[in-house]
Amino acid sequence: MPITYRIDDDRQILFVTCSGQLTDDMVVGLLTDLNDDDRHGPGYSALIDFRQADPFELTPDGVKLFIKLNREHVRECQTDKVAIVADDPLAFGTSRMYEMRGGDVAFPVNVFRTYDRAMEWLA
Numbered sequence: 506m507p508i509t510y511r512i513d514d515d516r517q518i519l520f521v522t523c524s525g526q527l528t529d530d531m532v533v534g535l536l537t538d539l540n541d542d543d544r545h546g547p548g549y550s551a552l553i554d555f556r557q558a559d560p561f562e563l564t565p566d567g568v569k570l571f572i573k574l575n576r577e578h579v580r581e582c583q584t585d586k587v588a589i590v591a592d593d594p595l596a597f598g599t600s601r602m603y604e605m606r607g608g609d610v611a612f613p614v615n616v617f618r619t620y621d622r623a624m625e626w627l628a
Contacts, residue, residue, distance in 0.1 A: 507525045507527060507531055508523050508527070508531055508532075508534075509521070509522050510522070510535070510538075510539070512544050512549070517548060517549045517585075518549065518550050518551065518552055519539070519545050519551040520551075520554070521551060521552065521553045521554065522554045522557065523553070523555050523557065523558040524557035525557070525558070525559065526559070526560055527555070527558040527560070527562060527563055528562045529562075529564055529566065529567025529570065532563055532567060532571055533567070533570060533574065536571065536574050536575070549585060550584065550585045550587065550627045551584055551586075551587045552588045552589075552590065552620075552623055552624070552627060553587065553588070554590045554620065555589065555590060555591040555600065556590055556620070558596060561595050561596045563596075564599075565599070565602060568599060568602050568606065572603065572606055584612045585612060586612050586614070586615070586626075586627065587612060587613070587614045588614075588615055588616075588617060588623035588624070588627050589603070589614065589615070589623070590617050590618070590619065590623045591616060591617075592618050592619070597616060597618065600616040601616050603616075604616050
């Protein structure tokens with residue numbers, strides 16, 4: 506499965522791992538799945554890991570749609586903050602677009618090149 510997630514209740518973090526091909530439809534599907542999953546509650550943070558996504562085919566239009574859906578579902582997700590890990594230049598740049606354009610969504614987003622830095626920020 507290209508996108509998987511697990512919920513760590515002890516740390517209140519939702520870990521999302523993307524591997525293999527990553528497309529706009531897959532990312533939108535992930536948001537739908539997460540909104541339908543009531544196993545995580547308010548105050549949970551998220552770490553989205555793009556390091557294994559190849560090819561990375563998330564487009565600027567896909568980012569815009571993801572931001573729009575985030576705004577529409579912000580009450581349901583009640584996320585504390587989101588860390589994105591992307592070591593590939595394209596994935597990093599696209600993630601920064603989400604960080605900058607999605608800044609008025611109700612939670613902070615930060616993009617990192619390393620997993621450790623992302624975890625430090627979430628702590």
